[in-house]
Amino acid sequence: MVDDTRQAITAANKAAWQASAPLHGRGAQWQRLLENAARPGFSVLDAQLTATLKTLDPDGKSAVQIGCNNARELISLAALGIRPELGIDQAGAFLAQGRQLAEAAGLAPRLLEADIYDLPDDLGRFDLGLITIGVLNWMPDLAGFFRTTAGLLAPGGHLVIYETHPFLEMFDPEEERPFEPAFSYFERRPQSVTETITYDGKSHGQGETGYWFIHTLGEIVTACVRSGLDIVTLEEFGHTIREPDYDIYAGRDAQIPMSYCLVARNARG
Numbered sequence: 001m002v003d004d005t006r007q008a009i010t011a012a013n014k015a016a017w018q019a020s021a022p023l024h025g026r027g028a029q030w031q032r033l034l035e036n037a038a039r040p041g042f043s044v045l046d047a048q049l050t051a052t053l054k055t056l057d058p059d060g061k062s063a064v065q066i067g068c069n070n071a072r073e074l075i076s077l078a079a080l081g082i083r084p085e086l087g088i089d090q091a092g093a094f095l096a097q098g099r100q101l102a103e104a105a106g107l108a109p110r111l112l113e114a115d116i117y118d119l120p121d122d123l124g125r126f127d128l129g130l131i132t133i134g135v136l137n138w139m140p141d142l143a144g145f146f147r148t149t150a151g152l153l154a155p156g157g158h159l160v161i162y163e164t165h166p167f168l169e170m171f172d173p174e175e176e177r178p179f180e181p182a183f184s185y186f187e188r189r190p191q192s193v194t195e196t197i198t199y200d201g202k203s204h205g206q207g208e209t210g211y212w213f214i215h216t217l218g219e220i221v222t223a224c225v226r227s228g229l230d231i232v233t234l235e236e237f238g239h240t241i242r243e244p245d246y247d248i249y250a251g252r253d254a255q256i257p258m259s260y261c262l263v264a265r266n267a268r269g
């Protein structure tokens with residue numbers, strides 16, 4: 001992808017996320033998160049991600065989270081004995097919330113405001129790289145994204161991606177017939193988002209226009225391998241990690257894949 005196009009997309013996405021930040025940093029839910037962060041053993045990681053991380057002998061390992069948002073998941077890693085060292089996100093307003101959460105938890109990870117495609121050279125290398133729900137879809141260029149991500153891993157370090165299954169992206173729960181595919185699995189065009197971005201499935205009015213992408217599982221795996229990482233496991237799940245309106249696709253006899261977890265390893269230097 002041409003650099004100018006990529007930069008225009010990431011700048012638009014930054015504005016879209018920045019505009020939504022105030023909605024996430026106030027109200028009862030935010031207060032509860034802040035209070036919980038101060039409790040020993042705080043974690044927002046679900047049972048699946050926790051179990052996967054435990055297989056990686058996590059105690060004492062250093063971690064970076066790419067697209068860390070308000071750092072609630074980065075901070076949660078401490079409950080597994082992992083050292084949450086670096087969170088990267090281009091939305092500074094969310095990182096400001098992350099600093100509040102980290103302070104409540106008695107932690108001080110470095111929270112870096114930066115576009116993942118334009119990182120400083122000297123960030124260090126980490127035993128664990130974490131990417132969780134809702135990051136890959138904002139990436140206009142998977143190859144560049146994985147190249148950068150792989151460069152943050154120490155030799156022997158693991159990358160864990162726990163994300164929405166791309167197959168689920170074909171469906172829109174708000175459509176009149178939500179079980180009919182609304183998007184092609186192979187859609188290449190960016191999809192614009194004009195509503196303020198939240199996770200509750202409700203409308204919060206117009207925000208800044210951002211652009212997201214459907215990447216097939218094959219494209220994700222290929223970009224990962226081409227970045228020099230070895231794939232350790234790729235597990236697909238029927239459980240949802242999406243907004244509540246996607247619950248209609250879960251717990252069915254004819255179950256579609258809704259999430260996946262990919263573990264890759266930097267076997268080189």
Ligand SMILES: C[S@@+](CC[C@H](N)C(=O)[O-])C[C@H]1O[C@@H](n2cnc3c(N)ncnc32)[C@H](O)[C@@H]1O
Pocket residue numbers: 010013014017066067068069070071072073088089090091094114115116117132133134135138139
């Ligand atoms: C859906 S949120 C991640 C939420 C997180 N998984 C959680 O559950 O708390 C996606 C994040 O990716 C960030 N992001 C999107 N494009 C980015 C880019 N090019 N560089 C850095 N961060 C980016 C956004 O600012 C946003 O905070």
